[in-house]
Amino acid sequence: xxxxxxxxxxxxxxxxxxxxxxxxxxxxxxxxxxxxxxxxxxxxxxxxxxxxxxxxxxxxxxxxxxxxxxxxxxxxxxxxxxxxxxxxxxxxxxxxxxxxxxxxxxxxxxxxxxxxxxxxxxxxxxxxxxxxxxxxxxxxxxxxxxxxxxxxxxxxxxxxxxxxxxxxxxxxxxxxxxxxxxxxxxxxxxxxxxxxxxxxxxxxxxxxxxxxxxxxxxxxxxxxxxxxx
Numbered sequence: 142x143x144x145x146x147x148x149x150x151x152x153x154x155x156x157x158x159x160x161x162x163x164x165x166x167x168x169x170x171x172x173x174x175x176x177x178x179x180x181x182x183x184x185x186x187x188x189x190x191x192x193x194x195x196x197x198x199x200x201x202x203x204x205x206x207x208x209x210x211x212x213x214x215x216x217x218x219x220x221x222x223x224x225x226x227x228x229x230x231x232x233x234x235x236x237x238x239x240x241x242x243x244x245x246x247x248x249x250x251x252x253x254x255x256x257x258x259x260x261x262x263x264x265x266x267x268x269x270x271x272x273x274x275x276x277x278x279x280x281x282x283x284x285x286x287x288x289x290x291x292x293x294x295x296x297x298x299x300x301x302x303x304x305x306x307x308x309x310x311x312x313x314x315x316x317x318x319x320x321x322x323x324x325x326x327x328x329x330x331x332x333x334x335x336x337x338x339x340x341x342x343x344x345x346x347x348x349x350x351x352x353x354x355x356x357x358x359x360x361x362x363x364x365x366x367x368x369x370x
Contacts, residue, residue: 144170146260146360147224151175153358153365154222154256160188163215165248166202167223168195168241171258175222180205192218194248195241196315212251221252225259226348228357229268232257232370233331237274237348240305240314246346249353257354261361264368267329272303272322274348275338279311279319285343286321292337298325318345 151174158164158179166176176191176198183189183206191207192215193199202209212218223245227235234257236242249255277285286302293300305312305320312320328334335349357368 142362143260143262146362147171147258148174149365150258150260150358150360151222152178153360154258155179155182157220157256158182158187158189162189162219163210163217164189164191165218165221165223165252166191166193166198166207167221168198168245169224169239171224171260172198172222173201175258176201176207177205180207183207190215192248194223194244195239212248216251218248218252220254220256221249222256222258223249225257225263225350226271227268228257228259228264228359228368229331230266232354232357232368233268234350234354235268235271235273235348236350237276237320238271240274240312240320242274242348243276243314243316243318243346246350246353249350254356255354257357259357259359261359264359267327268331268349269326269328272324274305275321275323276314276316276318276345276347277321278343278345281343282319285341288341288343289321289323289338292341293323293325293334296334296337298328298334300325316345
């Protein structure tokens with residue numbers, strides 16, 4: 142059921158795609174449904190150019206037959222369609238479960254419009270149930286994680302940090318960095334935390350996407366809900 146809801150939300154985003162668009166292609170299971178659906182439209186004559194947010198998405202898009210370019214080729218995009226790990230009030234987002242948060246944020250910033258696609262379980266009344274992914278430089282990782290803990294305490298939050306690993310080794314992002322998953326608990330006001338994390342040396346990027354999304358398409362068993370910013 143969850144996968145079908147993801148597919149429903151992703152395919153709904155196709156109604157916002159126009160011929161000739163330059164489209165940022167997100168990363169993750171829901172975004173993958175959009176990429177496949179977009180590929181089917183391309184096969185019937187739709188002309189678009191996709192800018193992928195990860196190597197995994199690039200591979201999927203090539204398989205789907207979507208023409209690709211880089212953000213250097215097209216530094217200004219018409220639209221980006223991506224998933225989210227959490228969607229909070231005002232379309233505040235937690236992203237990065239797929240370890241692509243840095244490229245996702247760069248692409249989202251370059252896009253005129255961002256549409257988030259998700260199933261209903263991602264809609265929350267406050268961010269924080271899903272651990273916040275933080276991309277850090279491997280050098281000085283221990284010092285950086287201590288600084289993250291102090292920043293959380295200063296914001297009145299608790300903090301438990303876990304270095305994301307796979308097969309006993311740190312997960313390495315497309316940018317060559319590591320991911321720390323930070324469990325802060327409920328984050329009623331994410332703006333101060335976002336500012337503190339962005340200011341820390343060693344933190345490359347964090348998964349708080351604030352004031353990025355323009356529209357969320359959220360699928361529930363009883364239908365699709367459109368949520369504007």
